[in-house]
Amino acid sequence: MSKIKIAIIGYGNLGKSIETGLLQSDDMELFGVFTRRDPKTLETTTKGVSVYHLDEVENLKDRIDVAILCGGSMSDLPVQGPLIASLMNTVDGYDNHALINEYFNHMDEASKKAQKLSVVASGWDPGMFSINRILAEAILPVGETYTFWGEGVSQGHSDAIRRVSGVKHAVQYTVPIKSAIDAVKNGDMPTLSVKDKHKRICYVVAETGADLTKIEHDIKTMPNYFEPYETKVHFISHDELLKNHQGLPHGGLVIRYGQTGLNNEHHQMIQYQLKLDSNPDFTARVLLAYARAAYRLNKEGASGAKTIADIAPAYLINLSAEEIRKKLI
Ligand SMILES: NC(=O)c1ccc[n+]([C@@H]2O[C@H](COP(=O)([O-])OP(=O)(O)OC[C@H]3O[C@@H](n4cnc5c(N)ncnc54)[C@H](OP(=O)(O)O)[C@@H]3O)[C@@H](O)[C@H]2O)c1
Numbered sequence: 001m002s003k004i005k006i007a008i009i010g011y012g013n014l015g016k017s018i019e020t021g022l023l024q025s026d027d028m029e030l031f032g033v034f035t036r037r038d039p040k041t042l043e044t045t046t047k048g049v050s051v052y053h054l055d056e057v058e059n060l061k062d063r064i065d066v067a068i069l070c071g072g073s074m075s076d077l078p079v080q081g082p083l084i085a086s087l088m089n090t091v092d093g094y095d096n097h098a099l100i101n102e103y104f105n106h107m108d109e110a111s112k113k114a115q116k117l118s119v120v121a122s123g124w125d126p127g128m129f130s131i132n133r134i135l136a137e138a139i140l141p142v143g144e145t146y147t148f149w150g151e152g153v154s155q156g157h158s159d160a161i162r163r164v165s166g167v168k169h170a171v172q173y174t175v176p177i178k179s180a181i182d183a184v185k186n187g188d189m190p191t192l193s194v195k196d197k198h199k200r201i202c203y204v205v206a207e208t209g210a211d212l213t214k215i216e217h218d219i220k221t222m223p224n225y226f227e228p229y230e231t232k233v234h235f236i237s238h239d240e241l242l243k244n245h246q247g248l249p250h251g252g253l254v255i256r257y258g259q260t261g262l263n264n265e266h267h268q269m270i271q272y273q274l275k276l277d278s279n280p281d282f283t284a285r286v287l288l289a290y291a292r293a294a295y296r297l298n299k300e301g302a303s304g305a306k307t308i309a310d311i312a313p314a315y316l317i318n319l320s321a322e323e324i325r326k327k328l329i
Pocket residue numbers: 009010011012013014015034035036037070071072073074076093094095096121122123124125126127155156159279280283
């Protein structure tokens with residue numbers, strides 16, 4: 001059987017992890033990497049990978065089954081997403097939670113016109129955490145859901161800081177507030193706003209001569225990303241960044257506390273936890289599973305944008321329905 005041909009659009013952390021993630025996917029193969037940079041300047045992790053300029057993607061669209069969009073959510077995906085979705089099936093990890101509906105509508109319009117399918121806002125949050133929140137609230141309608149992230153590097157927030165004028169490089173750690181986790185685990189069902197649950201710690205390498213006060217202000221007041229949180233900005237040297245902030249660990253926790261029984265006397269808890277040594281590797285594995293789903297659904301005639309809430313789990317795994325019933329049900 002022929003393999004699903006995957007294109008990587010954008011070669012950053014996530015793009016590289018899709019490349020290596022494909023080595024674990026027997027039913028898929030890498031068609032090539034597309035970049036806005038000069039393709040000759042890109043050094044891929046594995047040998048023999050075809051690298052194209054993004055401008056070439058339209059000419060090659062009929063040879064690609066699914067494009068995995070690996071650009072940044074803040075300014076790459078809003079432009080690249082609808083463009084690529086008008087040509088082929090796509091999957092992305094768009095993670096600007098506040099603007100997901102807006103992005104979804106643009107992707108839906110583009111992919112419906114092209115009769116292709118786009119999986120939007122996949123990954124782990126949004127993504128696996130979203131599925132777990134949906135399942136938990138469907139099962140325990142009376143209760144409270146809590147999501148904690150970290151401690152770890154948020155690629156989306158790091159990317160957002162790197163786009164602030166005067167910033168050369170940056171890493172952002174999302175740090176859960178321990179007292180809030182303890183209160184939730186005690187079953188206190190506290191009312192917590194986003195800023196009660198997390199702090200954001202930023203390590204920034206500024207351009208020579210940049211206005212540090214302005215950079216700090218621009219970061220702290222960035223809507224949705226930083227504005228509601230307690231945010232600390234530390235300016236460091238490039239050497240310190242390379243020495244102490246190179247890894248991309250992350251993780252988090254979704255907890256649902258629910259009550260059942262005639263008088264809500266029974267306390268039930270659902271917990272889903274991720275401890276990730278490499279955020280991009282894990283995100284890539286999720287996007288690859290949804291690339292399989294996008295390919296299969298489109299083959300069945302489905303088109304338009306979908307989130308992971310719309311896709312049945314059987315489409316994700318490289319097993320027949322019979323094998324799933326035998327091994328996993
Ligand atoms: N949903 C989730 O759970 C989840 C989890 C993790 C990440 N994400 C999303 O994934 C997005 C991508 O994350 P990322 O860490 O892969 O971002 P990144 O490394 O900053 O890459 C973003 C884009 O920047 C360009 N780029 C990368 N390295 C470059 C370099 N050395 N010089 C010039 N340009 C470079 C690449 O495009 P070109 O090749 O075209 O230049 C790449 O597509 C994030 O914005 C986040 O929204 C989602």
